[in-house]
Amino acid sequence: MTSGPLTDREISLVRTSLAVVAPQAAEMTVYFYAILFARYPDVRGLFPQNMDVQRDRLLRGLLRIIDLVDDIDNLVRFCSRLGRDHRKFGALEAHYPAVGECLVAALTRYAGTAWNSEVAAAWTRAYTIAAEVMIAAAADDTRLRPASWDAQIIRNDYRGHGIAEITVQPDLPYHYVAGQYVSMETPWYPRTWRHYSPAHPPRPDHTLTFHVRAVHHGQVSNALVHHAVPGHRVRLGPPLGEMTLAAAGDRDLLLVAGGTGLAPIRALLEQASASGMDRYVDLFVGARTADELYGLDDMLRMSQRHHWLSVRAAVSHEHIPGQRGTLPQVLREFGPWDRHEAFLCGPPDMVTTGVNTLLHQGIRRRHIHHDPLDTPVLTTPLSEHRRGQETDQL
Missing domain, CATH: 2.40.30.10 (Translation factors)
Known part of the structure; x- marks a missing residue:
């Protein structure tokens, strides 16, 4: 990173001006993409036809960069991830100045009287720092693997x-x-x-x-x-995520799956079986009805082959003796789980409630693992310091 970190004054300027445009954020992102595509029409081909989701992602990515401007290590981690991920879209080094130019133009329009040459210079520096890290990370990644x-x-x-x-x-x-x-x-x-x-x-x-x-x-x-x-x-695109057995240490495992969230949980179980693992595993599979308990039979057959695996089902919208309740309710019934390493995957509401249930039962945050519940490149926890904040915001 050739540009030095932002000064305290520059950090204050970008955060204050962003707060000014925040009430008009939706309109600002529409304007940003309109002028970007008008000035640089070749860039349009990098984006989907429907831009509604993309506009929201730009805003959230921008907000996170500004949140991290005084935390340089995590800023580098976040922007490096963005740079590597943007390779699959076809982003090139030449695109970054165009985006920066149009971003400053959009901010100028919507910040009104809060905008001046000093604020513009601070934003230009902030964007330049982020772009340099993204470009360097993409270049390094190019030497290691394909973009897609x-x-x-x-x-x-x-x-x-x-x-x-x-x-x-x-x-x-x-x-x-x-x-x-x-x-x-x-x-x-x-x-x-x-x-x-x-x-x-x-x-x-x-x-x-x-x-x-x-x-x-x-x-x-x-x-x-x-x-x-x-x-x-x-x-x-390239594989993502840190919900792997390497994160579990030597603790017993608690696996929680809702719907097709069973897919990565099943992968973890098969990996554990192939590696000859000797720790105990408790698997909970949840659904609204018994008919929707996808993959449960396969998991029950696996439990018959491995003494270390226990499988239980939870059905929330149908009365079945011994299986009634949501996954979080069943977790509370069979806990506590404070000595386990927990992995959760499924609908966001289920994961969020499950995480809170486990925290209340004494599992520390660092022993709870799940994939990001939104756009992964924007929401994946960056470090232990930030991980607690991420979980609170789910």
Whole structure:
């Protein structure tokens, strides 16, 4: 990073001016993209056709950068992650000055009388620091791996209740660790990426199987479940996430899965089985009804083969003796879990409530693991110092 850290004065200026434009943030991001595409039309091809979600991501990314301007280590971590992730979009070093120019122009328009040459200089410095880190991280990543992996769908196995198991064969070997997740771009919605977790550890043939639920109004998920057939091509981004067995130390495991959140949990279990693990594992699988307890039978069969695995189900919207209740309610019933390492995956509300339940039962934050509940590149915890704040904000 050739530019030195911001001064206290510069930090104050960017935060104060951002507070001024905050009430008009939605309008400002619309204006930013309008002038960006007007001045630099070649940049438009990097973005999805529907810009509603993208505008929100820009604002949240900007807010997080400003939040970290006085925490240089985490600022570098965050911007490095952004730089690596932007490779799959086709971002080039030449694009960064264009974005900075239009960002300052948008801020100038909406900050009104709070804007002056000193504020403009502070914002230019802040953006330059972030851009330098992103560019350097992208360059380093280029030497290590592709920006993305082309892959072909080879199977679509529909399992009912809007869930399909989609298996893809990457053109090049794809390396990841059990428990990580993958971003995917489909041919039906170019430049629109969604995140799915492989439901298994790495295979010798490098195929990957994802459990995809067709969610209401979910364009990508419905296309994958109901329209994808062998031969269709997709694109994969690099693996992400730290919800892996390496994070567990030697503690017993508590695994909590809701819906297709069972996919990475299942991958962790298969990895544990293959490694000859001798610690105890408690697995809780939740759903609204018994028919929606996806994959439970497979987990019960696994528990019959391994004495260290205990499997329990939780059904929230149907009366079944011994299984009634939400996952957090069942966790409270069978706890405490303060001596366990916990991994949770499923709907955001379930994960949030489950995390709070475990915290109240005495598990420390550093022993609770889950994937980001929003845009991963924007919301993944950066360090132990910031992790507590992230969980509080879920």
